[in-house]
Amino acid sequence: MSGHRADRMYLLQYGAERVSAALSLRGGPVERHYWESFVGVLVRGGDEWILFDTEMARAALDSPAVQAAYAAGDNGDDDFRWHLTPTPPADRRWTWGLAGDPLAAALATVGLTPEQISRAVVSHLHVDHAGGIPTLAAHGVPVAAHRDELAFARSGAVGVTAGFHPPDWSHPGTRWELLDGDTDLAPGVRVLSTPGHTPGHLSLRVDLPETGTWLFAADAADLGQNFLDRTPCGSCAAARPGDEELADRSLDRLLREAADSDARIVPGHDQLVLNAVRHPPGGHR
Numbered sequence: 001m002s003g004h005r006a007d008r009m010y011l012l013q014y015g016a017e018r019v020s021a022a023l024s025l026r027g028g029p030v031e032r033h034y035w036e037s038f039v040g041v042l043v044r045g046g047d048e049w050i051l052f053d054t055e056m057a058r059a060a061l062d063s064p065a066v067q068a069a070y071a072a073g074d075n076g077d078d079d080f081r082w083h084l085t086p087t088p089p090a091d092r093r094w095t096w097g098l099a100g101d102p103l104a105a106a107l108a109t110v111g112l113t114p115e116q117i118s119r120a121v122v123s124h125l126h127v128d129h130a131g132g133i134p135t136l137a138a139h140g141v142p143v144a145a146h147r148d149e150l151a152f153a154r155s156g157a158v159g160v161t162a163g164f165h166p167p168d169w170s171h172p173g174t175r176w177e178l179l180d181g182d183t184d185l186a187p188g189v190r191v192l193s194t195p196g197h198t199p200g201h202l203s204l205r206v207d208l209p210e211t212g213t214w215l216f217a218a219d220a221a222d223l224g225q226n227f228l229d230r231t232p233c234g235s236c237a238a239a240r241p242g243d244e245e246l247a248d249r250s251l252d253r254l255l256r257e258a259a260d261s262d263a264r265i266v267p268g269h270d271q272l273v274l275n276a277v278r279h280p281p282g283g284h285r
């Protein structure tokens with residue numbers, strides 16, 4: 001079985017965003033806001049470093065249009081109590097990210113540079129997951145995404161106010177690798193098709209020799225609460241009939257896979273869970 005397992009894994013935190021609970025929990029209270037982490041997963045499998053999710057770009061973190069899109073969800077609640085992030089942000093910011101290029105800064109914490117990444121994959125093309133793509137493109141790193149996701153972003157059906165920031169996925173040098181669904185990326189590294197939140201949403205499964213199976217939901221489940229209540233996230237970007245049902249099924253799929261493989265399941269934006277599983281020195285084995 002060892003040939004079917006990755007070697008080691010690091011969990012990265014690039015930053016965080018303050019969002020309404022209604023975005024993360026279907027039917028959740030719009031007036032409650034949480035600080036939610038931006039998470040990356042870095043896996044050594046075969047001879048490759050594979051990166052899952054890439055954070056919010058510096059350009060987006062500093063963009064008045066992106067801040068305004070987040071602020072549009074504000075309803076006057078000034079409660080910033082969810083200060084579990086490593087670096088509490090300044091007041092009245094809706095996002096924060098590591099200094100400089102957050103992707104490069106996060107990789108530096110484990111002694112890597114962007115050009116050492118063999119391959120990246122993005123769960124979906126929302127601004128808080130896709131912002132590192134231009135950095136990877138500049139270093140010739142191929143970026144995998146679901147074919148339906150790129151087609152949806154490029155359709156122009158949604159824009160910045162819905163979390164799609166075109167500079168993230170418009171870099172002409174991007175070496176796209178378009179996936180059609182479940183795909184093995186390397187020994188012990190597999191993406192799982194979990195549509196609903198967006199049309200081509202992907203989650204990640206990692207199998208390690210000592211700690212076993214890990215499932216990274218990305219936005220198929222932002223928080224532990226999604227699993228506890230069997231309630232998916234509150235938004236479906238394409239707003240098509242049937243998208244909410246797809247999101248339900250994707251959540252169920254992750255729960256089933258977790259039960260079948262006794263997996264550790266990590267929601268996409270849960271600061272408490274991330275703090276609990278943040279990588280030990282040398283990474284998870």
Ligand SMILES: [Zn+2]
Nearest residue numbers: 124126197219
């Ligand atoms: Zn999203």
